[in-house]
Amino acid sequence: MSNNKYLEMLAQKYPNHRSVNAEIVNLRAILALPKGTEYFLSDLHGEYDAFQYFVRSASGTIKMKIDENFGAILSATDREQLAALIYDPINELKRREANEADFNAWCSSAIYRLIIICRAVSNKYTRSKVRRILPDNTGYIMDELMFADDDDNRQKYYQEIIDSVIEFKIAKTLITEIANTISELAVDHLHIIGDIFDRGPKPHRIMDFLMSRRSVDIQWGNHDVVWMGAACGNRPCIANIIRMNVSYNNFDMLEYGYGINLRPLATRAQQIYGDDPCTGFMPHVLEKNRFDPIPEELAAKMHKMIAIIQFKVEGQTIMNHPEFKLDHRLMLDKINLDEGTVNCYGEVYPIKDTNLPTIDPADPYKLSPEEEEVMVALEASITNSKKLQEHINFLYTHGALFTTYNGNLLFHGCIPFTEDGDFMEVTIAGKTNHGAGLMRQLDQELREVYFNPRCELDKADAANLMWYLWLGPDSPLFGKDKMTTFERLFIADKSTHKEHTVPYYKLIKNKDICIKIIRDFDLDPSKGIILNGHVPVKIKDGESPIKGEGKLIVIDGGISKAYQKTTGIAGYTFIFNSWFMALSEHEPYHPLQPDGTQEFNNPNIVTTHTLPARMLIIDTDIGKVLQSQIDDLQQLNAEFRKGTIKEVYPKRGKYYSKN
Ligand SMILES: O=P(O)(O)OC[C@H]1O[C@](O)(COP(=O)(O)O)[C@@H](O)[C@@H]1O
Ligand SMILES: [Mn+2]
Structure with a gap:
């Protein structure tokens, strides 16, 4: 599009110099604000529960704001309780309602305190942005409370609003929404x-x-x-x-979160492995499911059946796609049932489980009719799950490699x-690439598979x-x-x-390697870092999340409960605000106890990078976009002045026509 065509289109939105100027003033005001806080999790x-807590506590930011605003006024316990209210308003409200002698009075002071924190965390934004974030119904009340001045009349007005909120019994809703x-x-x-x-x-709740x-x-x-x-049906x-x-x-999650029908798997597993205790396949976690408490013996049979199906369909894919070079992962044909052994990378080991009735030694990767039936049912369930497809679509629209x-x-x-610290040339999907080029190519190809398969029938195979x-x-x-x-x-x-990690994980201890990667992605290594x-x-083995002298940070600290024994902590989060970047190390998240108590541990926060000056929006990627919008608007103004694009004013509006 020629530049003038673009400016003419812009003129449809900003039809005269007054509207252009108003927008420039607005954009410049935004550019002068401090950069918003970025929060990183992996x-x-x-x-979901631990994730919610991490997001709501914002790695200690909320506690910091509470201490800044109430440090001199409230006791440490009151401040902790205010934090708990923000982290988990629904449960904290339940507790208070059961325990406070005068719940209304408690609500009234809670609203007052929350509004102060809400104002403190909103002062980095324009008012119009804050208004856009406020919830639909109670947003109006919050707006009034947050921006009420503190003179005498206003104070009365303020009290009046809170009294009405209590009278109309919307205090709990308001408190939850402010939190x-x-x-x-x-x-x-x-x-x-x-x-x-x-x-x-x-995971469905996280999505x-x-x-x-x-x-x-x-x-x-x-x-x-x-x-x-x-x-995609793969x-x-x-x-x-x-x-x-x-x-x-x-x-x-599978059945009620995503509506995946597991009945065929359960029925067939029971039929095939009915007398087999499947001890090697007991589920890792025995926490009860609320909606479908499948007995663990049945879960083990289902696990065994789907594991065998997995090794078969993977084997078929490996044999049909020699370009993947995964032949070494073909295991079912290395099983010797007569001897009860398996040959794994040249070594013969006893096989733990010899009851493998669906494996035909003459054709070990062929699905039995029952396995085929289960696979077909799963395919149909997954490709038709509206919820799952919605979530995956979001992964594509908001995600990338x-x-x-x-x-x-x-x-x-x-x-x-490579071991020597060179980018490795990788051939995947018929193309060879390395470093940033490889990541760009794969990102593009993943999008093609999902949005643009040559035909829908190709999609599962392309996947x-x-x-x-x-x-x-x-x-x-x-x-x-x-x-x-x-x-x-x-x-x-x-x-x-044992699974051996690739050379990358050793190499990143070296700052120069990290710099090499950052440069390859066209970023400035004197400012940028890598987050992995x-x-x-x-950490319990003395490992540090900070690599390459601070140029790379690994933030997988084991939010996953299954991995907390390995890491010794309960996860990292990383924060990048207008002043610094900091890594928070979290202790295990304690879920709400049956007696209604809950402990929140404050994370251990280490500042990893301090900025030379406060970072403003003008210094950010969005700032660059806004600056270029200002440049375009200024050009439009110049065209208006030259008369190459005509200004339009509303016929009977608040503006007077120039002519
Ligand atoms: O411990 P689990 O859940 O059986 O999973 C083990 C598998 O998960 C992996 O660690 C991959 O998961 P991560 O990406 O979370 O590391 C595999 O390397 C490994 O085979
Ligand atoms: Mn992973």
Whole structure:
């Protein structure tokens, strides 16, 4: 489009110099504000409750604001309780209602305190932005309370509003909504550096929450890409997500969260493995499902059935796609049932379980009719699940393989490197690439598979790319030599379970390697850093999340409960506000106890980078976009002055026509 055409279009929105000037004033005001707070989390693995707490507490930001505003006025306990109200308003309100002698008086003072915090976290934004964030019904009241001046009349007005709120019994709603708004305002932008799904019970709730936020980006993790492939109907991906979640007892999520029908799997598993205790397949987690409490013996049979299906459909894909170079992962043909052994990478081991009635030694990768029936049912359920497809669509529209944001580089796994510290040339999907080029190419291809398959029938097959990225040794999302699911299930010798990480994870200790990566993505290494997830930092073994002299930070600290024994903590979060970047180390999140008590631990916060001066919006990526909008508007004004584009004023409006 020629520049003038573009300016003519702009003139439809800003038809005269007055409207142009008004917008320039507005944009310049925004540019002068401090940059909003960015908040980074990774490896959520379905742990919705802990995630909620991390987001709501904003890595200690809320507690800091409370201390700043009430440090001299309220006791430490009162401040803790105010924090608890913001972190978990619904449960805290329940507790208060049961325990406060005068609940209305408590509400009245809680509203007052919350409004002060709400004002404190909103002062970085324009009023119009704050108004847009306020909720529909109670937003008006909040607006009045937040922006009421403190002179005598106003004070009365203020009290009047709170009294009416109590009288009309909307105090609990108002309190909940102010608390929600505080957490919305405390974090301007959320970055989720991958692995939303698998292991924990509620990834669907995390996705619903992310979809409700106004500003989010996601960097796909291996545990996301495998769901993206499953949503395309890819059999290996489907078998993997079902196996993992059956093995973690996540039946409520699968069946009621996503409406995936597990009846065929349950019925057939019972039929085939009826007398088999399937001891090697007991679910890792025995927490009760609320809606579908499947007995653990049945869950184990289902786990075994879907695991065998997985090894078969993966085997078929490996044989049909020699270009993946995954032949070494073909295991079923190495089983010797007569001898009860399996040959794994040249070594013969006893096989833990010899009851494998569906494996035909003459054609070990062929699904039995029952297995085929189960697979067909799962495919249909997954591709027709409206909720799942909505979530995956959001992963595409708000996600990417990597993101550059305000000078930093974010990706989940790794960048393939040789041992010597050179970018590794990787051939995937017929193209060879390295470093940033590889990441761009794969991102593009993942989008093609989902939005633009050559025909819908090709989609499931094209999504083999997602499956490769889930477990392939050259995948920048996986970063390990092999995924030893088969060995863990069938071989007792633990040495076969070991998955070796790629050279990247050693190399990033070196600052120059980190700088090389940052440069390859066209970022300035004197300012930007890399944020990574994926590999849990084993802090208890003395490992540090800060690599390359602060140029790279790994923020996988084990939000996933299953990994807290390995890491020794309960997760990291990272924050980038207008003054500094900081890493928070969290202790385990304690869920609400049956007696109504709940403990919130404040994280241990370490400032990793201090900015030379307060960072304003003008210094951010959005600032650059806004600045270019100002430039365009100024050009439009110049065209108005020259008369090349005619100014238009409303015929009978508040403006006088120039002529
Ligand atoms: O411990 P689980 O849940 O059985 O999963 C183990 C598998 O998960 C992986 O660690 C991948 O998951 P992460 O991306 O969370 O590391 C595989 O390497 C491994 O085979
Ligand atoms: Mn991962």
